[in-house]
Amino acid sequence: MEKERFQIAAPHFLGALCLLAPYLGLLAAIFYWLAKKYERAEFDREGRNAINFQAIYFLAREIAALSLLIPSIAIEHQASLVGMAFDVKVIHCLSFVIGILTVTGFGFSLLAGYKTYNGLDYRYPISFDVIGLVTRRK
Numbered sequence: 001m002e003k004e005r006f007q008i009a010a011p012h013f014l015g016a017l018c019l020l021a022p023y024l025g026l027l028a029a030i031f032y033w034l035a036k037k038y039e040r041a042e043f044d045r046e047g048r049n050a051i052n053f054q055a056i057y058f059l060a061r062e063i064a065a066l067s068l069l070i071p072s073i074a075i076e077h078q079a080s081l082v083g084m085a086f087d088v089k090v091i092h093c094l095s096f097v098i099g100i101l102t103v104t105g106f107g108f109s110l111l112a113g114y115k116t117y118n119g120l121d122y123r124y125p126i127s128f129d130v131i132g133l134v135t136r137r138k
Contacts, residue, residue, distance in 0.1 A: 008042045009117040011050035015109030018054070018102060022061050025109065026054040046116055048131050050109070053124040057105040064098045 011029040018025035033047030068091060108124055115122035 005117050009113045011047045012113035015054045016106050018105050026058045052130045053127045055130040061101045068094050
């Protein structure tokens with residue numbers, strides 16, 4: 001019974017791997033879901049929830065990371081010290097945003113895993129049906 005509860009909550013806990021590498025939590029949850037989704041409806045439901053959340057957070061972190069390139073390139077080509085100071089502040093703000101997204105994604109993944117392990121239904125605060133968009137037939 002306890003092993004089964006952990007297996008149902010595993011995709012959420014795997015999302016916490018985002019601290020090691022941004023894509024690792026998402027990939028681990030996807031592979032786990034693909035391996036287990038036909039065994040029980042709970043595996044499919046919780047795996048989808050975890051993947052949808054991890055995909056949204058992954059995209060948000062990547063957009064913020066790519067946004068770091070714009071001020072970085074501008075610093076190289078700009079001679080004004082005022083413009084450089086502004087660009088450095090933008091870089092610091094975006095770095096802070098990436099850190100906040102990583103920590104909150106880690107926290108929400110652990111919270112979802114804990115609640116699911118204890119038999120509670122947990123819905124992430126920010127989640128869209130990414131899997132449904134990808135797998136929807138035309």
